[in-house]
Amino acid sequence: MSNALEIKHLNKSFGGVKVTQDLSLTVKPGERRLIIGPNGAGKTTLFNQISGELASDSGTIAVFGRDLTKSPAHLRAHVGVSRTYQIITLFPKNTLAHNVALAMLGTSKRKWEALKKLQLNDPIYLRALELLDQVGLKHRADMLISEISYGEQRRVEIALAMSQNPSLLLLDEPLAGLSIDERMIVRDLISAIPKTTTIIMIEHDMDVALSFAETISVLHYGSLIVEGDRDFVVNHPRTREVYLGH
Secondary structure, eight states: OOOSEEEEEEEEEETTEEEEEEEEEEEOTTOEEEEEOOTTSSHHHHHHHHHTSSOOSEEEEEETTEEOTTOOHHHHHHTTEEEOOSSOOOOTTSBHHHHHHHHHHHTSTTGGGTTSOOOTTOHHHHHHHHHHHHTTOGGGTTSBGGGSOHHHHHHHHHHHHHTTOOSEEEEESTTTTOOHHHHHHHHHHHHTSOTTSEEEEEOSOHHHHHHHOSEEEEEETTEEEEEEOHHHHHTOHHHHHHHHOO
C-alpha cells in the first residue's frame, strides 16, 4: 500500500526567507503524526503546501501514491485531503448546519446549489445533522455560528473537515484558545476519528498532543531536525536545544 503522504525535498521561500528547506516526510496510512516546533518553524506553511493553498518552489507531494505537487487546492479536496485552520474560517452569520452543508457541497456534484435554501429532508442537510451529532452539537444545528462559543466553533470545524470523508486530515492547532474542559472534548473527538483517516496535527499543547501522537516530527526554520516516537523526540538533545535553548 502507498504511503498516506510522501514529501520529498520540499522548498518554499518568501523573498530571501526560506520557510521550508529540503523537507522530506513520510506518513503511513492510518498514522497519527504530530508536528511540533517553535513559532516560525514553518509548520503552517507546510500544511498550506500539502493542501495546495501555497505552491512549492521545488520538491514533490504525493498522497496515497498520487502526485499532487502541481494540483490546485480544490482537486486535493476531491482526492481526500481535508484540513482545519489556526484561525477559525467559518461563516458567522450562517447556521451550524448550513456551514457543514456548504463544506459538503464543495466536493459534491451539487456544488452550484450553494445559494439555494436547503430543505429539511435534503440528504445533505440530514448528513450535516449527523456530523454535528458526532461532535455533540446537533442540538445547536439551527443556531448561528456567531451565537456559539469559541470551543464549539472548533468542534464545528472538525465536523466540516470530516464532512468530506477525508483520507488525509490536517489539523492546525485544533486546541488553540480552548479551556481545559474544551481541550478534553476536542481531544476525545479527534481520538474517535477512525483509522481509515490518517491525521497529521500541529499542536502546542504538549500534554494532549503527545498522548495523541504515534510519531513526532520536529521542525526548526523549515527543516526536519528530529523524528521518532514520543520518548525519542522528547529526550533528544536537538529538541531540548530548540525549545529550551540548551
